[in-house]
Amino acid sequence: MSEENVYARQSSSSSSCHGSEESITIATILSKEICENGSLGKRLSHLDSIPHQPRVNGEIPDQDNATLDHGMLLERLTMYGLAEFQIEGDGNCQFRAIADQLFRNPEYHRHVRKEVVKQLKIYHNLYEGYVPMSYKSYLKMMKRSGEWGDHVTLQAAADRFKAKICLITSFRDTYFIEITPKDQVPSNEIWLSFWSEVHYNSLYAADDVPARVTKRKHWLF
Template sequence: MEDLQARHRKEQRDLQSRVTQKKKQASKKTRKGVNDECEQLEAVLREKHAAEIAALDGEPDATTQTDVLSEPLEELTLKVEDEDAPHRTNGTQPAQDDVSEPTPTPQAHDEGPRGPQTKKPNKAKARLVKRALEQEEQARQAAEEAKTLPDLKSQERARMLEYMTSRGLREKEIRADGHCLYAAVADQLEQLEIPIGSAPGVEGVPAYRAVRAAAAEYIERHPDDFEAFLEEPLEGYLCKIRETGEWGGQLELMALAKAYGVEINVLQDFGRVEKIEAGAGDEEMVMWLGYYKHGFGLGEHYNSLRKAG
């Protein structure tokens, strides 16, 4: 069966190559006839392969069917190659009789009825099936490769939990949706009983939206402290903070520390702590955030770290 399937694949590739060449060289007048002939070639080959597989499996009358199908396949193949000759651009001058434009008269009308027509395959459906199989195979290969890679997510998570415990902290998970930094800061402000404020001109907005507004407002009032670090105009950057789900980072943490007068400690993998000071005095309140690089699907992520107990 493996040898038979290998031969079938080779015959399919050979036929596809001939059909492709034929269609490329067809003119507008001969295109319909060429397409019909190519489809019949493919149908005959499919029937031939099915009959050969059935014969190998021991189904009755399959051997006779294979012998019958092999002859029209060979004849049709030769016919496609012969008709293809006048269109080849290999520099050979066509004979005088071939100069006139061919008349797209299907051979089926000259030879009489050929019996029941084979149903044309749904090419769009076939392409979708092929694409789905390719994606399934790619997913399988990715899963196999992932088995040999270290689980960075689990390793980072285990280390972070260890460092939280050593510092008397517990984690409040924040949804990974692009607003995580602002939502984590909002949770910490609530724990510290610091008023969050509200977005200008908006009532009843989510807490993270009010924190976004506070960050944007502080940066807008102190442009000289931030513009040197921006890769785009300040106005557009502020619009992203206020109105989109753009992730926050170091600049936004600096703005929030100063806007709310708190020290922000960011616990990272391997126990590293980044301190962002507000510079408002020695009695600053301290909030804790947990920063993950590998732990969440969207990539970098912040969680709120509350006091344990």
């Protein structure tokens, strides 16, 4: 039986998997609304992106380079009329930022991490070639709350949530990366800023940053 058929069978026979698929559908609806309201896709449609190469995290830059990189990122965001919704820096920032874009609530980061790890585990053949360590150890590491996400988990999130992830970065050689789901037409968009090897935030149009109060958890937990 193929991995796809195994996955379909598991989804249809498990109530928890059914809940996951329901949450992904809700995420699609909410993130579509965010994209349409903020018009980020239209606003930045002229930008050229580079092909995404999944990879694990590199070295954290020293303080001087990190400060320079952060200034460069802020200049780019200002240039394109974007602003960051600040995400807590507790090691879960990538998953929190994705949760904010998908569910309008960073506190759903545990659910996002769970779905990403599930994607990495079931479709391991798509990702293990990018991981320079034991893949079993990598999965065990990524299950842990507080473990930093990387560009492999970004690809897995794009695949799992059928989303195009648009990344404005502080990289000096490029500033716009698009991560598209493999062999799927994206049904929504996720906009993130990436302070290279340091932090992720959730992006909005500068005049549309939410004054968000964390919503009560309900259907995910």
